[in-house]
Amino acid sequence: xxxxxxxxxxxxxxxxxxxxxxxxxxxxxxxxxxxxxxxxxxxxxxxxxxxxxxxxxxxxxxxxxxxxxxxxxxxxxxxxxxxxxxxxxxxxxxxxxxxxxxxxxxxxxxxxxxxxxxxxxxxxxxxxxxxxxxxxxxxxxxxxxxxxxxxxxxxxxxxxxxxxxxxxxxxxxxxxxxxxxxxxxxxxxxxxxxxxxxxxxxxxxxxxxxxxxxxxxxxxxxxxxxxxxxxxxxxxxxxxxxxxxxxxxxxxxxxxxxxxxxxxxxxxxxxxxxxxxxxxxxxxxxxxxxxxxxxxxxxxxxxxxxxxxxxxxxxxxxxxxxxxxxxxxxxxxxxxxxxxxxxxxxxxxxxxxxxxxxxxxxxxxxxxxxxxxxxxxxxxxxxxxxxxxxxxxxxxxxxxxxxxxxxxxxxxxxxxxxxxxxxxxxxxxxxxxxxxxxxxxxxxxxxxxxxxxxxxxxxxxxxxxxxxxxxxxxxxxxxxxxxxxxxxxxxxxxxxxxxxxxxxxxxxxxxxxxxxxxxxx
Amino acid sequence: xxxxxxxxxxxxxxxxxxxxxxxxxxxxxxxxxxxxxxxxxxxxxxxxxxxxxxxxxxxxxxxxxxxxxxxxxxxxxxxxxxxxxxxxxxxxxxxxxxxxxxxxxxxxxxxxxxxxxxxxxxxxxxxxxxxxx
Numbered sequence: 001x002x003x004x005x006x007x008x009x010x011x012x013x014x015x016x017x018x019x020x021x022x023x024x025x026x027x028x029x030x031x032x033x034x035x036x037x038x039x040x041x042x043x044x045x046x047x048x049x050x051x052x053x054x055x056x057x058x059x060x061x062x063x064x065x066x067x068x069x070x071x072x073x074x075x076x077x078x079x080x081x082x083x084x085x086x087x088x089x090x091x092x093x094x095x096x097x098x099x100x101x102x103x104x105x106x107x108x109x110x111x112x113x114x115x116x117x118x119x120x121x122x123x124x125x126x127x128x129x130x131x132x133x134x135x136x137x138x139x140x141x142x143x144x145x146x147x148x149x150x151x152x153x154x155x156x157x158x159x160x161x162x163x164x165x166x167x168x169x170x171x172x173x174x175x176x177x178x179x180x181x182x183x184x185x186x187x188x189x190x191x192x193x194x195x196x197x198x199x200x201x202x203x204x205x206x207x208x209x210x211x212x213x214x215x216x217x218x219x220x221x222x223x224x225x226x227x228x229x230x231x232x233x234x235x236x237x238x239x240x241x242x243x244x245x246x247x248x249x250x251x252x253x254x255x256x257x258x259x260x261x262x263x264x265x266x267x268x269x270x271x272x273x274x275x276x277x278x279x280x281x282x283x284x285x286x287x288x289x290x291x292x293x294x295x296x297x298x299x300x301x302x303x304x305x306x307x308x309x310x311x312x313x314x315x316x317x318x319x320x321x322x323x324x325x326x327x328x329x330x331x332x333x334x335x336x337x338x339x340x341x342x343x344x345x346x347x348x349x350x351x352x353x354x355x356x357x358x359x360x361x362x363x364x365x366x367x368x369x370x371x372x373x374x375x376x377x378x379x380x381x382x383x384x385x386x387x388x389x390x391x392x393x394x395x396x397x398x399x400x401x402x403x404x405x406x407x408x409x410x411x412x413x414x415x416x417x418x419x420x421x422x423x424x425x426x427x428x429x430x431x432x433x434x435x436x437x438x439x440x441x442x443x444x445x446x447x448x449x450x451x452x453x454x455x456x457x458x459x460x461x462x463x464x465x466x467x468x469x470x471x472x473x474x475x476x477x478x479x480x481x482x483x484x485x486x487x488x489x490x491x492x493x494x495x496x497x498x499x500x501x502x503x504x505x506x507x508x509x510x511x512x513x514x515x516x517x518x519x520x521x
Numbered sequence: 522x523x524x525x526x527x528x529x530x531x532x533x534x535x536x537x538x539x540x541x542x543x544x545x546x547x548x549x550x551x552x553x554x555x556x557x558x559x560x561x562x563x564x565x566x567x568x569x570x571x572x573x574x575x576x577x578x579x580x581x582x583x584x585x586x587x588x589x590x591x592x593x594x595x596x597x598x599x600x601x602x603x604x605x606x607x608x609x610x611x612x613x614x615x616x617x618x619x620x621x622x623x624x625x626x627x628x629x630x631x632x633x634x635x636x637x638x639x640x641x642x643x644x645x646x647x648x649x650x651x652x653x654x
Binding site: 272273275276279280281282283284286287288290291294296316319356359 | 531533534537538540541544575580607633634635636637638639640
């Protein structure tokens with residue numbers, strides 16, 4: 001049929017000369033916009049603590065960049081307004097050199113932390129924890145200098161310690177965060193003591209006038225310290241309590257998740273065993289009846305051939321039904337996270353289905369013409385094999401003798417660049433429009449289908465529906481009774497990487513630097 | 522004439538496979554477990570092994586057998602393996618990741634049970650011819 005391999009190949013009924021009598025789009029069970037599932041999001045679930053620690057450490061570094069920016073801005077404001085004397089008019093005397101020095105030290109420290117985090121990505125969690133501990137301790141020390149230069153008594157700068165107390169509550173255990181709180185208080189106390197004893201300059205921070213500092217009495221300072229201790233303690237108590245509650249919930253969730261994964265694995269294992277136990281005897285029956293029919297045991301009388309054929313047919317049917325039931329049970333009972341998602345070539349999957357089904361088509365005198373391009377997606381290999389082999393075998397079983405089936409896979413089409421379009425079109429018996437919405441229901445079979453093909457289990461399209469929902473594949477069907485049916489699957493595909501990526505010149509390099517600074521890899 | 526070793530715990534199935542291959546003009550032997558198959562290979566090297574995956578004593582016994590075979594014949598000519606299994610080909614369920622790694626998979630062909638008689642013959646002949654060349 002050369003004329004069919006021309007432009008009409010793999011086209012839908014929409015675009016061909018004779019529109020289909022009916023069409024039906026399988027409603028999507030999930031999001032309307034199909035998105036390929038990312039592998040990392042699934043892989044990370046198993047190794048919970050290390051990514052969390054890395055995340056915390058990187059977050060901490062990002063926060064520090066903001067502090068550095070603020071310090072530099074303060075110094076810059078002072079330097080640029082220095083000539084006009086605006087700062088003096090406001091009564092301010094900012095030590096811009098000190099702030100710049102602190103910003104410099106923090107920048108170096110931050111780069112060091114980032115390098116250490118990158119280095120310990122593969123390492124044990126305790127090294128990352130050590131990194132975080134060191135970050136907090138070093139920060140508290142540097143913060144004490146900031147507080148001194150901002151005004152340890154004149155400003156609310158001491159409350160900056162609260163940031164670290166809260167962070168410590170998030171990162172560490174309760175006892176350790178209490179230690180951090182005590183360290184913060186000790187450092188602040190030390191700062192005040194050194195200032196009052198004159199060991200370091202008794203200045204007023206960013207303020208010019210020391211009048212406030214001069215008039216404050218010792219009992220007032222003690223009262224101040226006590227109230228600060230009270231507030232910090234309360235914040236530590238609440239934050240650490242909340243944090244430990246969340247940690248507890250987290251652990252409960254992780255335990256539940258592990259339990260679920262284990263149950264799921266147990267279930268699939270059981271399913272595998274059952275499949276094996278049920279299919280093995282059929283494999284033996286099937287092959288042995290084929291031997292009888294193939295004349296391997298000598299020529300059988302015609303009547304005997306009929307009987308053996310009947311046994312073989314029923315055996316096959318039962319085997320198919322059992323397999324379909326197990327497959328359906330398999331795809332309806334799984335959750336996305338427990339499946340093995342990999343990068344797959346849909347073209348390759350289709351070719352494998354065809355290899356498996358070509359003998360069946362030959363046996364039914366049905367021709368298959370295919371035009372299959374490769375298209376990458378993220379999917380579960382077995383599921384996609386099931387989906388397409390069900391659609392193709394339906395096309396074979398519901399075709400007339402000497403009919404042709406067209407199978408095409410187009411990786412990208414102008415209207416919808418994010419998905420590959422797979423079309424399986426036959427010249428078979430077709431489906432009446434009013435029955436189309438029901439064909440994906442379990443055990444639903446049209447009368448015409450039952451007459452034409454006795455072997456079907458009525459579960460094939462239910463399997464297709466479930467696999468499509470899991471993979472966010474849009475399935476639509478168009479059919480004309482007596483003319484044929486076309487199933488169209490839109491499978492979300494992975495964006496193709498252009499070879500120029502990775503060497504984009506200066507902008508690319510800048511992007512990498514920014515990524516590095518923000519802790520990305 | 523080639524010599525084909527069939528390793529399958531299902532005797533009814535294995536003997537039917539044997540009948541088919543024998544009728545194509547090859548010599549065959551049937552072993553019902555991997556242990557006796559290993560012993561048999563030591564006395565006579567087959568031109569092809571038709572192998573099952575799941576054995577009663579070991580769910581992935583076929584994979585392990587094929588892996589051992591691959592390792593033990595370094596330097597010598599490789600024996601091609603045609604794997605017949607009732608589970609869905611390279612299904613990940615029940616097997617460890619290394620069993621289904623394409624890079625590692627130590628077999629030449631995978632056919633799912635129930636197998637079509639003609640397809641079986643076709644694959645057997647193809648593998649035997651490939652080995653001769």
